[in-house]
Amino acid sequence: MARRYWLMKSEPDAFSMDDLIASDQQTAPWDGVRNYQARNFMRDEMKPGDGVFFYHSRTQPLVIAGTMEVSSKPYPDPTQFDPDSKYFDAKSSKEQPRWFLVDVTFTAKFEPPITRDQLKQTPGLEDMMVLQKGSRLSIQPVTEQEWIIIHQLAGKDPK
Numbered sequence: 001m002a003r004r005y006w007l008m009k010s011e012p013d014a015f016s017m018d019d020l021i022a023s024d025q026q027t028a029p030w031d032g033v034r035n036y037q038a039r040n041f042m043r044d045e046m047k048p049g050d051g052v053f054f055y056h057s058r059t060q061p062l063v064i065a066g067t068m069e070v071s072s073k074p075y076p077d078p079t080q081f082d083p084d085s086k087y088f089d090a091k092s093s094k095e096q097p098r099w100f101l102v103d104v105t106f107t108a109k110f111e112p113p114i115t116r117d118q119l120k121q122t123p124g125l126e127d128m129m130v131l132q133k134g135s136r137l138s139i140q141p142v143t144e145q146e147w148i149i150i151h152q153l154a155g156k157d158p159k
Contacts, residue, residue, distance in 0.1 A: 004050045005142040006041070007130055008068070008104070009057040017054050017065035017109060026106035031077050032087045033101065038139035043074045043100040051147060051159075052104055055130065056113070057138075063113035064150060072103035110154040124149045 008030060010016065020028055033039055050070040056063050076097035079087035092098040119125050129140040151158035 004045065004047070005052070005144060005147040006046065006050060006070075007053040007055050007064070007140045007142050009055045009130075009138045011058045012056045012065075013059075016056065017106075020054065020068065020104070020106050021109065027071055027103055029077070029101050029103050031079050031101050033077070033138060034087065034089075034099065035138060038137055039098075039100055041139045041141070042102050045141075046070050046074065046102050048072060051107075051142075053142060053147075053150065062116040064110060064119070064154075065113045066109040067107045067156075068104040069107050070102050071105040074100045074102050077101040107159075108154075108156055110156065114150060114153050118153060119150070122149060122153060 015028070020026060030042070033042065048070050052068040052070060053064045054066050054068050056065050076094070077087070077099040079085040080089040080092040080097060080099045081094060082088055083090075087099070089098055116131070119128060120131055125131065125146055128142070128146050129135050129137070148158045
């Protein structure tokens with residue numbers, strides 16, 4: 001199956017690109033997703049080796065901070081079973097989990113990061129889901145062409 005590309009959003013005060021870089025082996029579980037469509041992308045479509053843009057949301061400016069790679073197959077998000085977690089789901093069970101995650105591994109930091117305004121002004125990115133009015137989904141597919149264009153903006157090899 002061909003490599004796919006994604007954009008995953010996180011609020012940097014909750015989990016940032018720098019947090020990922022500082023984590024053990026620069027790898028972390030992408031936990032806490034509680035939207036069914038975003039969950040379905042992780043559970044049903046993401047595969048190890050897929051490329052991911054790390055998007056800092058709910059901050060100014062909004063930016064793509066760098067890239068990651070999906071580094072695990074999907075598995076149940078353990079936070080759904082922890083009653084002390086803000087992501088606890090009483091209707092979920094270990095026998096029938098509702099929520100899944102993948103591990104992601106740091107691959108590159110964009111210095112400087114690519115701002116949302118830069119994305120809006122770049123030909124070829126007009127249809128990018130993150131730029132569409134009302135688009136709030138925390139995990140979104142990205143086309144191979146969008147992947148390449150954004151890497152060109154960052155001065156990085158799209159590998």
